[in-house]
Amino acid sequence: MFSALSYSESPLFAEVRRLEQEFDELFGSWTPWAGGIRSLPAGTFPAINVGSNPDSVVVYVFAPGIDPKSLEVSLQENVLSLSGQREIPEEQNATYYRQERFRGGFRRVITLPEDVDPDKVEANYRDGIVQVTVQRRESAKPRQIEIH
Amino acid sequence: MNTQTEVMQRGADGAEVAQSRKTGGATESVLRPPVDIYETGEGITLHADMPGVSKDRLSLRVEGNNLLVEGSIGIAPQEQMTALYADVRATVYRRSFALSNELETDKIEASLKDGQLTVRIPKRAELRARRIEVQS
Numbered sequence: 001m002f003s004a005l006s007y008s009e010s011p012l013f014a015e016v017r018r019l020e021q022e023f024d025e026l027f028g029s030w031t032p033w034a035g036g037i038r039s040l041p042a043g044t045f046p047a048i049n050v051g052s053n054p055d056s057v058v059v060y061v062f063a064p065g066i067d068p069k070s071l072e073v074s075l076q077e078n079v080l081s082l083s084g085q086r087e088i089p090e091e092q093n094a095t096y097y098r099q100e101r102f103r104g105g106f107r108r109v110i111t112l113p114e115d116v117d118p119d120k121v122e123a124n125y126r127d128g129i130v131q132v133t134v135q136r137r138e139s140a141k142p143r144q145i146e147i148h
Numbered sequence: 149m150n151t152q153t154e155v156m157q158r159g160a161d162g163a164e165v166a167q168s169r170k171t172g173g174a175t176e177s178v179l180r181p182p183v184d185i186y187e188t189g190e191g192i193t194l195h196a197d198m199p200g201v202s203k204d205r206l207s208l209r210v211e212g213n214n215l216l217v218e219g220s221i222g223i224a225p226q227e228q229m230t231a232l233y234a235d236v237r238a239t240v241y242r243r244s245f246a247l248s249n250e251l252e253t254d255k256i257e258a259s260l261k262d263g264q265l266t267v268r269i270p271k272r273a274e275l276r277a278r279r280i281e282v283q284s
Contacts (some may be wrong), residue, residue, distance in 0.1 A: 023223060027234035046199075047235035053228040060223060062199040062236055064263030091186050091193070100182035101197050110233070128199030128263015129223065 026051060045102035046082070046130075048110060057112050057134045064128035071125075073132060075118045080132065083107040177238040181217070181265075185245075191270040192251065198241045199263035206260055208267065210253045216244045217265065250275040 027049050046063040061082060063071070071084040088103040112134060120135035181196040198206070200221030207218040221239045247253060250271055257268045 023221065023239045026229060027231045027237055044235070048233065049231070049236050050233040051226070051229040051231050053226055053230070056226075057232070058226065058229070060200075060236075062263075064197045064199040066262070088184070088195075091188065094186040094188045094193075096184070096186045098183055098185045101184050101195065102182070113232075125262075127202050127222065128197075 044108070045086070045106050046108065048108060050110065050112070052113060052136075054136070056136055057116050059110070059112070059130075059132040059134075061108075061130040061132065062128065063130055066125070066128075066130075068125040068130070071130065073121075073123055073130070075112075075116075075121055075134065077118060078112045078114050078116050079109060080112055080134075081107070081109045082130075179236070179238050179241045180243050181219075181241045183243070189271075189276055191268060194245070194265075194267040194269070196241075196243070196265040196267075197263065198260075198265055201241065201260070201263060201265075203260050206265065208256075208258050208265075210247070210256070213247050213249075214244045215247055215253075215256075215267070215269070216242075217267070218242045219265075 046061050048062070049060040051058045051060070059080060063084070063086075065088070066084055066086055071082065074081050083106065085105050086103055088101060113136070115136050116134040117137050118134070121132065123130060123132045125131075181198045183197075184195045186193055194215075196217060198217075198219045200223055201219035202222055205220045205222050207216075209216045209218075219241045221236070221241075247269070252270045252272050255270050259266050
């Protein structure tokens, strides 16, 4: 992670190095859904990462500056839909040089694994990321099989 | 501007990124945050989207004539997690901007809210545009 940061000696980043490595190992390479029928081109707002473990599926939605109340998150069976509006007021009497940030309405739909339980969903919003956690059904979790 | 900081790899080339990392290559993917920049009579304002960055993971520095914005995403992956899908494949945001000398770099103010960074760079008072009355 740090080879490219040769000119940056900030201790701030040294502290989070381990976390970054974990994230890189997790999301840095090819993922099974890369060519999914609902996948979208790079740069689409909001960006999404999906991770899973035996207990749950976690969806990270990179949605900066959204009022969580204006965000609609719904799960029908295993299809998760997100929609909302991002309002960025335009500054009057200003000369704009760049306007790269996304503004306006958005909607994204992703298919989650089939064993998610639509009744057990939690969502929270922090630092511009919506984290949606959906529990998997008990029957789908790996079980230890006892050998007699 | 350091063009190296503007490298961004995503999507279909994901496998390549992983490979270069394995062989210890220097190519590291860095996220280039989208920005809005505008100027008023008082100064220049910059807004950058850096979702996942909290205040303690943000670094804002003036190096020579450049404003360097860096931040890292603070998501702690959970136990035994595997990735199913990823639009975001890096954890570090970085972008730099060349400043100009009519700006007061020691009076830069910054704030961060919900993954949005706002930086206000005032102009030197004596250099602020004055309205020139046109005599009839």
